[in-house]
Amino acid sequence: MNRNILRNLIFATLVATTASRSFAGVVVSITVAPPPLPVYAQPPCPGEDYIWTPGYWSYGPTGYVWVPGAWLRPPQIGFLYTPGYWGFVDGAYVWHHGYWGPHVGYYGGVNYGFGYTGSGFAGGRWEGGHFFYNRAVSNIGARFHNTYREEVVDHGRDRSSFHRGDEHGADRGEHGHETHVDHEHHADHSHKEAGHAEKGEHSAKVASHSSHAAGHSGENHKRS
Numbered sequence: 001m002n003r004n005i006l007r008n009l010i011f012a013t014l015v016a017t018t019a020s021r022s023f024a025g026v027v028v029s030i031t032v033a034p035p036p037l038p039v040y041a042q043p044p045c046p047g048e049d050y051i052w053t054p055g056y057w058s059y060g061p062t063g064y065v066w067v068p069g070a071w072l073r074p075p076q077i078g079f080l081y082t083p084g085y086w087g088f089v090d091g092a093y094v095w096h097h098g099y100w101g102p103h104v105g106y107y108g109g110v111n112y113g114f115g116y117t118g119s120g121f122a123g124g125r126w127e128g129g130h131f132f133y134n135r136a137v138s139n140i141g142a143r144f145h146n147t148y149r150e151e152v153v154d155h156g157r158d159r160s161s162f163h164r165g166d167e168h169g170a171d172r173g174e175h176g177h178e179t180h181v182d183h184e185h186h187a188d189h190s191h192k193e194a195g196h197a198e199k200g201e202h203s204a205k206v207a208s209h210s211s212h213a214a215g216h217s218g219e220n221h222k223r224s
Contacts, residue, residue: 029092034064034161042114042139045071048146049131052123052138053081053098054112057161069114074100078126083107083116086161110161114138115152122152 034057042052055069074081084098085108096108104121115123115137124133132146140147 029089029094030059031092032063033088033093034059034086037110037112037161038066040068042069043071045133045138045140045144048144049073049077051081051131052114054083054114054116056084056112057086059095069112076100077129078102080104080121080126083110083112085110111154113154117152117154122150 038055040055045052050071050073053070053072056067057064058067059065072081079100079102082099082101082105085096086093087096087108088094098107099105107116107118109118110116111118115121115134122134123138124131126132127146130146132148133140133144134152135147135149136151
């Protein structure tokens with residue numbers, strides 16, 4: 001069998017059988033590009049040593065669903081978060097899930113905002129076993145004392161939500177230090193991504209149902 005045909009059959013099987021669990025450590029490849037990143041406000045940080053994990057597009061049975069970002073505690077002191085991203089490879093969009101580790105690795109050059117400018121993380125840093133927040137890009141209250149302010153240069157946020165492999169994605173390849181980070185010890189984040197994705201899909205279904213109900217309500221009102 002032709003190798004390309006076999007690969008496409010495998011991709012189709014993966015999407016059909018694992019769409020609702022697309023972030024449970026399974027590599028999912030699809031042929032439809034993810035939408036641009038939405039503009040949204042970061043919710044307040046709930047407490048000390050929480051780190052922002054940005055929102056992303058999940059792919060489920062109904063297509064792409066936006067999964068909001070969340071403040072999470074890292075699995076151990078000193079760990080930072082590397083966001084997941086969609087990469088375009090051989091005509092398909094492939095999801096690379098996020099992970100925790102001692103350094104921030106490659107995340108497709110995608111500018112997620114809030115310190116994730118496409119390379120590294122400028123939203124905070126670890127010092128003496130505590131996380132210090134950059135007030136310039138983090139939504140933290142006055143009660144936080146472990147803070148500093150360092151302006152982050154952002155030359156217009158690229159709203160692309162995937163790494164360039166076609167003409168529309170983020171135009172940035174992997175740097176040498178990021179390649180090294182790829183080989184460090186990581187704490188898997190895919191199970192939490194799966195949980196967030198399921199919540200996102202549930203919220204989308206609720207919103208769709210509410211909108212549908214409102215539409216019927218309006219229609220009935222006009223008929224009365």
